[in-house]
Amino acid sequence: MSASENKPDSSSGGSMSRRSFLRVSAGATALTGLAALAAGLAPLRELSRFTSVEKFLQKHYHELSPEQMKRVLERIAREVEQQYDLRPHVRDLKPMDGVEFVYALNLSRCIGCRRCVHACVAENNQSGDPDLEYIRVVKMPKGTFDLTKGDHNYEPEEVPEDGYFYMPVQCHQCANPPCVKVCPVEATWQEADGITVIDYDWCIGCRYCQAACPYFARRFNFRKPRIPKERLNPDMSYLGNRPRESGVMEKCHFCIQRTRAGRYPACLEVCPTGARKFGNILDPDSEINYILKEKRVFTFILKEDQGTLPRFFYYLDK
Amino acid sequence: MTGTRNYLRFLGRCLGIAFVGDWRYYAWMGVLTVICLAGLNAYANQLVEGLGSTGMTDQVSWGIYIANFTFLVGVAAAAVMLVIPVYIYKNRHLHDLVVFGELLAVAAILMCLAFVTVDLGRPDKFMHMIPGLGKLNFPGSMLAWDVVVLNGYLLLNLHIIGYLLYSRYQNRYPRRWFYIPFVFIAIVWAISIHTVTAFLFVGLGGKEFWNQAIIGPRFLASAFAAGPALIILALQVIRRVSEYRVRNEALLTLRSIVQVAMLINVFLLVCEVFTKFYSDTARGVSAKYLYFGLEEFNALVPWIWGAILLNVVALALLILPVSRSLRYLNIACVFAIVGIWVEKGMGLVVPGFIPTPLGEVVEYMPTWNETLVSLGIWAFGLLAYTVFLRTSIPILQGRLNKNNEHRALTDSIEESPAGGVEPSQP
Numbered sequence: 001m002s003a004s005e006n007k008p009d010s011s012s013g014g015s016m017s018r019r020s021f022l023r024v025s026a027g028a029t030a031l032t033g034l035a036a037l038a039a040g041l042a043p044l045r046e047l048s049r050f051t052s053v054e055k056f057l058q059k060h061y062h063e064l065s066p067e068q069m070k071r072v073l074e075r076i077a078r079e080v081e082q083q084y085d086l087r088p089h090v091r092d093l094k095p096m097d098g099v100e101f102v103y104a105l106n107l108s109r110c111i112g113c114r115r116c117v118h119a120c121v122a123e124n125n126q127s128g129d130p131d132l133e134y135i136r137v138v139k140m141p142k143g144t145f146d147l148t149k150g151d152h153n154y155e156p157e158e159v160p161e162d163g164y165f166y167m168p169v170q171c172h173q174c175a176n177p178p179c180v181k182v183c184p185v186e187a188t189w190q191e192a193d194g195i196t197v198i199d200y201d202w203c204i205g206c207r208y209c210q211a212a213c214p215y216f217a218r219r220f221n222f223r224k225p226r227i228p229k230e231r232l233n234p235d236m237s238y239l240g241n242r243p244r245e246s247g248v249m250e251k252c253h254f255c256i257q258r259t260r261a262g263r264y265p266a267c268l269e270v271c272p273t274g275a276r277k278f279g280n281i282l283d284p285d286s287e288i289n290y291i292l293k294e295k296r297v298f299t300f301i302l303k304e305d306q307g308t309l310p311r312f313f314y315y316l317d318k
Numbered sequence: 319m320t321g322t323r324n325y326l327r328f329l330g331r332c333l334g335i336a337f338v339g340d341w342r343y344y345a346w347m348g349v350l351t352v353i354c355l356a357g358l359n360a361y362a363n364q365l366v367e368g369l370g371s372t373g374m375t376d377q378v379s380w381g382i383y384i385a386n387f388t389f390l391v392g393v394a395a396a397a398v399m400l401v402i403p404v405y406i407y408k409n410r411h412l413h414d415l416v417v418f419g420e421l422l423a424v425a426a427i428l429m430c431l432a433f434v435t436v437d438l439g440r441p442d443k444f445m446h447m448i449p450g451l452g453k454l455n456f457p458g459s460m461l462a463w464d465v466v467v468l469n470g471y472l473l474l475n476l477h478i479i480g481y482l483l484y485s486r487y488q489n490r491y492p493r494r495w496f497y498i499p500f501v502f503i504a505i506v507w508a509i510s511i512h513t514v515t516a517f518l519f520v521g522l523g524g525k526e527f528w529n530q531a532i533i534g535p536r537f538l539a540s541a542f543a544a545g546p547a548l549i550i551l552a553l554q555v556i557r558r559v560s561e562y563r564v565r566n567e568a569l570l571t572l573r574s575i576v577q578v579a580m581l582i583n584v585f586l587l588v589c590e591v592f593t594k595f596y597s598d599t600a601r602g603v604s605a606k607y608l609y610f611g612l613e614e615f616n617a618l619v620p621w622i623w624g625a626i627l628l629n630v631v632a633l634a635l636l637i638l639p640v641s642r643s644l645r646y647l648n649i650a651c652v653f654a655i656v657g658i659w660v661e662k663g664m665g666l667v668v669p670g671f672i673p674t675p676l677g678e679v680v681e682y683m684p685t686w687n688e689t690l691v692s693l694g695i696w697a698f699g700l701l702a703y704t705v706f707l708r709t710s711i712p713i714l715q716g717r718l719n720k721n722n723e724h725r726a727l728t729d730s731i732e733e734s735p736a737g738g739v740e741p742s743q744p
Contacts, residue, residue: 026337033351036351036352036355037355037358039355039359040355040356040358040359040362041358041359041362042359042362043359043362043363043365043366044362044365044366046366047365047366051442056442060446060452060453130370136676138676138677146600146677147673147675147676147677148600148603148673148677149677150676150677150678152676152678169676178522178523178524181458181459182458182459182460182461182521182522183455183459184447184454184455184459184461184462184465185443185446185447185452185453185454185455186453186455187446202443202446202453203439203440203443204438204439204440204441204443204444204446204447205369205438205439205440206434206437206438206439206461207379207380207437207439208459208461208518210376210379211379211380211522211525211670211671212522212524213524213675214523214524214675215675215676216376216377216674216675216676216678218376219376220369220376220379220439221368221439222368222369222370222372222374222375222376223367223368223369223370224368246368246439247368247369247438247439247440248439248440249439303524303675306523306524307523
């Protein structure tokens with residue numbers, strides 16, 4: 001039975017016909033729905049400067065012409081200046097010919113002071129709130145390399161502690177990087193000098209690379225990174241330490257803004273025991289070449305079975 | 319073109335009928351809409367605050383979003399368990415029900431896409447994944463594969479169902495060449511979406527918990543249990559609230575599918591647990607965390623044992639003749655769905671990250687905001703599925719038809735609405 005047959009007189013006569021009643025109530029429902037939708041989306045009003053048209057349309061790093069790159073660097077400088085009242089020097093440093101960077105870390109010398117961690121944070125403009133660090137120092141009981149026995153949150157009065165050794169871990173700049181392979185948008189890749197970099201403006205924040213990394217080297221900006229103004233390092237590089245945004249990955253890049261300009265990484269310079277060595281493996285006279293050749297017996301690769309071919313080695317004095 | 323106009327009118331009527339129903343329909347849709355909006359509000363909060371509003375950390379960087387995504391890909395894939403009997407084995411009982419299965423697949427894929435989107439740190443850059451505009455890392459990244467197969471599956475199913483329903487609406491026999499090839503492609507494709515989703519995890523050499531060949535087969539087995547179980551429940555609801563006749567034989571055919579799939583699923587679970595624990599190597603530490611906890615860290619232990627209990631009880635019920643009684647079949651289905659949701663959702667995703675590659679143990683617990691977003695997406699999926707059913711049932715019954723187009727222009731769209739004032743009880 002149709003409804004209109006039930007009430008034959010409702011469509012004609014009567015102060016309010018069934019149809020117009022339905023229209024009114026449908027309209028009221030639609031209005032309520034829209035109001036509820038608006039209320040639901042209200043938090044978005046705080047979403048200022050989430051992105052700009054310029055950023056939205058920006059091309060992938062590999063497709064930016066020098067002219068476009070100049071404008072991008074200009075934009076970054078402008079944004080940094082707005083936020084930190086400090087005009088940064090933003091460059092896009094390219095890899096040098098005949099250079100492949102390699103890092104070696106002397107476990108016999110490391111005392112676990114974490115100065116490298118803090119120097120890295122300062123050099124690379126990492127967020128202070130929430131804390132974000134590229135280097136993780138693991139305190140290990142002597143006699144094992146089983147990382148599950150390590151302590152990540154040690155806070156003693158004094159280091160080193162008896163019976164322990166310290167193993168700092170950071171990005172291993174693998175020659176066969178699992179993180180690069182899995183990225184769905186090619187936002188991360190390996191450069192000619194062996195550094196695996198991230199285009200922060202291209203990353204969509206899926207964190208697949210983070211799941212793929214066997215060294216726990218990648219970090220995600222779960223919140224908007226906050227760098228204390230007085231700590232900002234104005235010497236910046238596009239693929240390096242320029243400030244990042246919420247929702248993208250970052251990681252150690254061997255201080256690209258320093259090393260591609262002929263300087264040592266910050267973590268190496270600050271190390272009080274000289275446990276950290278860095279250089280060009282393609283240069284036969286480099287210190288790093290000597291260490292890897294001469295200390296070969298006592299050199300080892302973390303998680304060698306992963307087949308990631310790291311450019312980061314650990315070695316022992318004797 | 320009249321063709322286009324006819325089609326638009328068809329779509330318009332489908333949309334129109336979605337807003338008509340009895341009080342139960344309005345109540346159900348109202349509740350879902352409210353949850354949806356709450357979820358949308360939570361997502362808006364997340365966009366403002368960042369993913370820090372979730373329980374995820376650098377240590378456990380995927381959580382309940384990816385867990386739900388994984389489960390729902392399985393539900394979507396399970397539509398083939400209706401399609402195969404009908405199109406390959408010519409099963410009569412399931413014939414008309416295929417549409418309901420495929421509609422569930424569409425709703426599930428929509429939820430999958432939503433869950434992946436809310437998991438992104440920068441959803442504003444989604445076009446970086448679109449070939450041409452962005453740089454889709456295909457075939458290198460399994461996530462790129464997933465984007466391709468999921469969207470492809472969505473389109474395939476939309477085409478098949480859309481065409482079948484529109485033909486029925488127009489009182490025309492569907493032209494076989496226009497949909498049968500796609501049906502067979504969709505069968506293979508359905509297997510592929512879940513295999514690819516499994517490979518997403520399996521392909522990570524650094525995660526011993528995932529880096530195993532058994533994950534793929536287990537995904538399929540659990541999907542072919544949970545998916546048809548969900549369809550059974552959906553059909554039970556359909557036959558109660560609408561006049562659509564769902565025969566007991568159809569439900570019992572589905573029961574035997576769930577039965578076999580559940581048997582295989584539990585068998586594969588035993589295989590996995592044996593491998594992890596009997597050899598007792600130091601590498602099985604994630605499994606140890608999941609099943610027994612690591613010292614004071616044991617957030618997942620009650621969940622996984624609860625899930626195993628539910629799975630075993632569901633299996634027992636399904637094997638015993640008692641589940642030929644539909645009430646027990648319903649219970650078995652609910653148990654199987656919840657058990658599998660826990661076991662292959664949180665039970666698969668979270669322990670993969672614990673401990674971290676550097677041996678650190680950090681636990682994960684979803685926040686309230688994250689839970690709201692997830693509930694919102696589930697409500698959205700149910701809303702979509704309800705609308706699909708609300709439209710397709712009258713079409714299948716011939717009540718929403720080209721012939722009654724003119725009468726439809728009045729307010730009373732149907733002679734007796736599905737889910738009408740007095741639905742006939744089966």
